[in-house]
Amino acid sequence: MIHSIGLKAAQEQKSGQYDIRTRHLDAEGRPLYVNHLIQEVSPYLLQHAHNPVHWRSWNDVSFQLAQEQNKPVFLSVGYSTCHWCHVMEEESFDDVEVAEYINENFVAIKLDREQRPDLDEVYMTALQVIRGNGGWPMSMFLTPQGAPFFGGTYYSKPQFLQVLQQVHALWQEERQDLIRQGAQLLASVRQYLEPAVTGQTLNTDLISAVAGHLHKLSDTRHGGFGQAPKFPQEPYLLFLLDQVARQPQATLADNPLWQEVHRALDAMLRGGIYDQVGGGFHRYAVDHRWQVPHFEKMLYNQAQLVQVYARAHAISGNPEYRRVVEETLAYVSTELRDEQGLFYSASDADSEGEEGRFFIWSQPELKMLLSAPDYALLCQCYQIDEAGNFDGKTVLNLQADLQSLALRLGLDYGYLCQRIREIRQCLYAHRAKRVAPMLDQKIITEWNGMMIAAFALAARLLQREDYYLIAAHAARQILRRHRREDGALWRLSLAGVSSQQALLEDYAQLLAALIALYDVQQDRFWLEQAMSLYCGVMELYWDKQAAGFFVSAQQSSGPLLVNSKNIADTATVSGNAMMLHNLQALLARSGELLLQNHIRRQVQVFAAVVNKNPLSSPVFLQGVAALKFGNVDDVQYAAGGAAWCRLDAVSRQQEGPTTIRLVLGMRPGCYVQTAAIGIQVQPQAAGIRLPRQERLTEPSAINLVTPFLPGTALSVKLTLQVCTEDSCHPPETMQLTVWV
Known part of the structure; x- marks a missing residue:
């Protein structure tokens, strides 16, 4: 039943390198079937390598076969x-x-969406046009040339057989109609993913309009957006945090946008979507109260939510947000990092054939594992009863955040955190004895870039040098392991073998990571690497005629009927939106004036699409806000990057004034005259202490003392003139918003 000597040889070569998933085994436990997926490196494709379906990979040969046999795909x-x-x-x-039935009437192709998100985007868009929604598994029917004409998602066996029979009959009897239908559907997909060049100007009023619309979409009772199933929606949260930072005149208690953000973050950190034992977030919750998750854990969720919670902590000082950041990064460092310091893609929802089995608890089990005082405290903090919340067992949910629980129980917050940490360690040790979910060990450039940026941001905002070291090491590794001989990037690797040409999102997220690393210590190495990567992405993906970035480079195997320039954020941020941020960041840090034209054209080419569907592009609009009103990052640059000022620390006191420490730095060979530094603070600070040196040539501290209460903001304008021994730049003003 093995259909090719070559496939059998590939199977023998990969023996022991992947888990065999099939019920069809011979007397010695060897699989009866093998198909072309055995030649792939993707864990998902290898999961299907021993199906009796004659699966093929997405390539020119597979579509040539479909055309020769005149079969649909x-x-x-x-x-x-x-x-x-x-x-x-x-x-x-x-x-x-x-x-x-499939083998006789179709050419069957399996595609890993994480390996080829560009193709997934094309056919998912087609499915959404057909049905109004989509999801995975995605089941699509294509012409032999690759045009979609019908599709769905999951089908049970009886449903699927019926669909297969109907499609086969239509292909035999109404083939030309299906081909015309495919052409029309493809035209609709192109209209959405390939924006037409227009003369429209982007309406910047949409920034506040989107903020208002998100306010209407928010769940005012349980937090987040919409109803079940409930996803974190990180692009929305990042957009709202940016909007909050732009409104320093409003206290957090009076800011409705902040109320939306903190309601969502508080609900998630309490809920089952957050792994209360091991740290880290599951992909989404199946209920509107965030109690029961879909148990898979994705690297991109960890990366994005770390950035969300770290930024929320910087604004609010809420120690619970810091706790979540540190626990999530500990989970990633412990369970999702390989020996070289790079990050795996995901862990499965299932173990031992059951969804969630690894993560759930019975009440008797918890009683047996914990001492009586620990179990009593667990019940005071978590929602535990005999009925459970998941098929008679329990997904742990906090009754409230630990800060609120400490007040309720009359305990010191630090003491309660330590007690809960000890209880979690006990449960974690027991859980580690269970059969763990499958770990997808793909190293994806895009997601690693996101995770590196998250570690770097946390290093800066939480003053954790160890996070910077993890991020820097991972960045060096990805630049070494995922660089091709021609200098371009690979998208992914598995077991040290790199494959698949990188996509725009790989470049965009890795570029953002290098910029984030530069912002921690202003190490020129990271800026030089970022500028090199910028040159590569401009060469490979920039549309030199109409502007904007293509998602795919043209040299791909198999048909690419739509070369997307999508701007919509999904579970992750659009590559084109990320590039708008990157271009502005590189301009501020390098002073490379050519970037100004790229920024202008990047906004212009997507104006019509964003004007029509602004809610789909929150991170792009965040970039537009930075372009029009200035960015609100805690690091600001002047004189083409020759000088910078960053928020170094906020020392919040229970009683008495708060001290804010800013660090002013400059490149080697540059200096700033201390007497010429101008500082304006609104509202007025109680005291401003400048460095004593007459001329600043190295990073120096500026201390502000304010009597204002937590939840208020200071607007700090720092005016300076950067000079070298030969000349001086014009005076410039950097503005930072510092939340007390």
């Missing part, structure tokens, strides 16, 4: 940790009856 798209992908595999793809 059945395209199945998923990813390795997708629960319903596993279910459909077990019910249909590993079923001989279904497989025989």
Whole structure:
């Protein structure tokens, strides 16, 4: 039943390197079937390598076969940790009856959406046009040339057989109609993903309009946006945090946008979407109260939510947000990092064939594992009862955040955190004895860039040098391991083997990571690496005629019928939105004036699309706000990056004044005259202490003392003139908003 000597040789070569998933085994436990996916490196594709379906990879050869046999293509798209992908595999793809029907009437292609998100985007957009929604597994039917004409998501075996039979009959009887339908659908997809060049100007009033619309969408009772299933929606949260930072005149207690953010963050850190034992976030909650998650854990969620919580902590000083950041980064460092310091992609929802089994607890089990005082405290802090909240067992949910619980129980917050930490360690040690969910060990450039940026941001905002060291080491590793001989990037690697040409998002997120590393210590190495990567992305992805960035480079295997220039944020930030931020950041730090034209054209090319669908592009609008009103980062640059000022520390006191420490730095060979430094603070600070040196040539501290209460903000304007021994730049003003 092995259909090729070459496939058998590939199977023998990979023996022991992947888990065999099939019910069809011989007497010695070896799989009866093997298909072309055995030649792939993707864990998801290898999961299907022993299905009786004659799966093929996405490449020119597969589509040539479909054209020669005049068969439609059945395209199945998923990813390795997708629960319903596993279910459909077990019910249909590993079923001989279904497989025989597919093999006879279709050319079957499997696609890993994490490996080729550019293709996933095209066909998911088509599916959304057909059905109004989408999801994974994605089940699409294509012409032999690759045009989609029908599709769905998960089907049970009876449903799937019926769909296969209907599509086959239509292909035999109404083929030309299906081909025309595919062409029309493809035109609709192009209209959405390939923005037309227009003369429109972007309406910047949409920034406040989107903020207002998100206010209407927010769940005022349980936090977040919309109803079940509930996703974190990190792009929305990042946009709202940026808007909060732009409104220093309003206290946090009086700012409705902050209320939306903190309601969502508080709900997630209390809920089951947050792993209360091991740290880190699950992908989404299946209920509107965030209690029961879909148990897979994705690297990109950890990266984005660390950035959200770290920025929220910088604004509010809430120690619970810091706790979540540190626990999540500890989880990533411990469980998602390889021996070289790079980050794995995800962990599965399932273990031992059951969703969530690794993460849930019974009440008797908790009583047995913990001492009586610890169990009593656990019940005071978590929602625990005999009925449970997940099939008679319990996904741990806090009754309230630990700061509120400490007040309720009359305990010191630090003491309660320590007690809960000890209880968690006990439960974690017991949980570690269970069969763990499968770990997807792909190293994806895009997601590693996001995680590196998260560690770097946390290093800066939380004053954690160890985070900087982790981020810097990972960045050096990804630049070494994912660089091709021609200097371009690979998208991913597995077991040290790199593959798949990088996409725009890989460049955009890694570029953002290098900028984030530079912002921690202003080490020129990171800026030089960032400028080099910028040159690469401009060469490979910039549309030199119409502007904007293509998602894919043109040299790809298999048909690429739509070369997307999408601007919409999804579970992650759009590459084009990220590049708008990157271009502005590089201009401020390098002074490279050519970037000004790229920034202007990047906004212009997407104006019509964003004007029409502003809610789809919150991070792009965040970049537009920075362009029009100035950025509100805690690091500001002047004189083409020759000088910078960053918020170094805020010393908040229970009683008495708060001390704010700013650090003013400059490049080697530059200096600033201390007497010429002008500082304006609104509201007025009680005291300003400048460095004593007459001429500043090295990073120096500026201390502000304010009597204002937590939840208020100071607007600090710092005017200076940067000079060298030969000349001086014009005076410039840097503005920082510092939350007390």
